[in-house]
Amino acid sequence: MDQNDVLKLENQLCFSIYAASRAITKVYRPFLERLGITYPQYLVMLVLWEKDKITLKDLCKKLYLDSGTLTPLLKRLETMDMVKRVRSSEDERVLCVSITDKGRNMKQEAIKIPECILGSLNTDVRALANLKNEVDQLLIDINE
Amino acid sequence: MDQNDVLKLENQLCFSIYAASRAITKVYRPFLERLGITYPQYLVMLVLWEKDKITLKDLCKKLYLDSGTLTPLLKRLETMDMVKRVRSSEDERVLCVSITDKGRNMKQEAIKIPECILGSLNTDVRALANLKNEVDQLLIDINE
DNA sequence: ATAAATTTAATTGTACACAATACAATTTTG
DNA sequence: CAAAATTGTATTGTGTACAATTAAATTTAT
Numbered sequence: 001m002d003q004n005d006v007l008k009l010e011n012q013l014c015f016s017i018y019a020a021s022r023a024i025t026k027v028y029r030p031f032l033e034r035l036g037i038t039y040p041q042y043l044v045m046l047v048l049w050e051k052d053k054i055t056l057k058d059l060c061k062k063l064y065l066d067s068g069t070l071t072p073l074l075k076r077l078e079t080m081d082m083v084k085r086v087r088s089s090e091d092e093r094v095l096c097v098s099i100t101d102k103g104r105n106m107k108q109e110a111i112k113i114p115e116c117i118l119g120s121l122n123t124d125v126r127a128l129a130n131l132k133n134e135v136d137q138l139l140i141d142i143n144e
Numbered sequence: 145m146d147q148n149d150v151l152k153l154e155n156q157l158c159f160s161i162y163a164a165s166r167a168i169t170k171v172y173r174p175f176l177e178r179l180g181i182t183y184p185q186y187l188v189m190l191v192l193w194e195k196d197k198i199t200l201k202d203l204c205k206k207l208y209l210d211s212g213t214l215t216p217l218l219k220r221l222e223t224m225d226m227v228k229r230v231r232s233s234e235d236e237r238v239l240c241v242s243i244t245d246k247g248r249n250m251k252q253e254a255i256k257i258p259e260c261i262l263g264s265l266n267t268d269v270r271a272l273a274n275l276k277n278e279v280d281q282l283l284i285d286i287n288e
Numbered sequence: 289a290t291a292a293a294t295t296t297a298a299t300t301g302t303a304c305a306c307a308a309t310a311c312a313a314t315t316t317t318g
Numbered sequence: 319c320a321a322a323a324t325t326g327t328a329t330t331g332t333g334t335a336c337a338a339t340t341a342a343a344t345t346t347a348t
Contacts, residue, residue, distance in 0.1 A: 006258045007251070009190045009206070013276040014168045014261075018183075019208045020279050021165035022305075023286045024158045029307095039162075040334065046153045057296070062153070064163045067297055069335050076333080093296045093343050107151070114150045117158075123285045131282065132157040134275045135164050141267045142167045166335075173336095184304065201326065211327055213305050220303085237313050237326045 017135075027120065031113045035106055040065070041077055042110070048083065048099040049107045055088075056095040082106065161279070171264065175257045179250055184209070185221055186254070192227065192243040193251045199232070200239040226250070 009015055025039045032042050043063055047054060056074070060067055074097060077083045082103035088094035118125065153159055169183045176186050187207055191198060200218070204211055218241060221227045226247035232238035262269065 007190060007193055007255055009187070009194065012190070012258070013272050013279070014172065015187060015190075016276050016279040016283065017161060017165045017168060018187075020283050020286075021161045022208065023283055024161060026306090027286060028158065038333065043153070043159060043162075046151060046156070046159075049151060050153065064166060065334090066336060068299080068337080071298060073334070087297095091296085091343075095297065111151055114156070121282075121285050123282065127278070128157050128282075131275075131278045132160050134271070134278065135157070135160040138265075138267065138272075138275065139160065139164050139167055141265050142164075142171060170336090182303065199326090209304095210306060212307080212329080215328060217304075231327095235313070235326085239327065 027117055028113070031116055035109055036080065037077075037082075040069075040073060041082075044070070044073065044077065044097075045082065045099075045103065045106065045110065048097070048103060049110075053096060053098040056097055059097060077103075171261060172257070175260060179253055180224065181221075181226075184213075184217060185226075188214070188217065188221065188241075189226065189243075189247060189250065189254065192241070192247060193254075197240055197242040200241060203241060221247075 005011055028039050028042070032039060035042075037045065040063075044059065047059060047062055054062075056067060056070060059065075060070060063070070074083060074085055078085050080102075081100055084098045084100055086096050086098070088096055118128075149155055172183050172186070176183060179186075181189065184207075188203065191203060191206055198206075200211060200214060203209075204214060207214070218227060218229055222229050224246075225244055228242045228244055230240050230242070232240055262272075
């Protein structure tokens, strides 16, 4: 590859992933709008649908997001009555995030979304699964 | 796949790409910090290193970013004396973004970055090129 | 036990990201 | 040619992202 090509936008994997990430979020937007939540908020709900209750610290680790991002996001979800934020009685520093009934009920609506997304994309599911594995491997390589 | 699994975070390609995108930006950050620019600003400079002058509209199209994002970003780059923003004399609505000497000179520093990134990741270059193709295909599928 | 270090969450400040809107210039149409 | 539609950028408002700092509680070390 030419020395000059190294910098060319088209050759940059990072840009592709950056653009793909925003494009995917855009695909989700209209579906999530109906639920009244954003994509990062949806990720939080995905976690809580699997596990009723989780500490903020563990949530940060699971989503690779820091508390500065999640704190205001969770406060918005709390205002919408989707989650509850309670401090642990054992350790007052620890914040426990738990799902409300309203938040739990939303799962029934949300469960249709992944299929809708797959339908609107006309790609082979196998190819997507394969792509996911490769992206995950990259994530592992980045974090050593 | 189980009906419940559909919603599981681990199964979601979108989340992997979302997380990978942020992780990659994080890898770039220390290198770009030395140049005094952010990752999206670096993308703009990549375009201008290939093409001295471009309209805002074309820049938006190339980066898949809208003017609401690029306008303040370009103003910051202009303040740093990296780019110039001038209206076209033919059509006053058209904004021409061009690179300054200072911006052009930065290319010599920036040209080392991609190699540094590849070095810090210990992954096969072939695998990354392949991954890029697959992500690009997904982007095409999304935009039909 | 108590001072120092550590852990954890919240806060602050800067910078995207994008939908919605506003506005100005140009092009199209009747 | 004048009204309507379109085009292109800027502005506004909401919501992430994350580094840096602050503050509070716990743990460790003496």
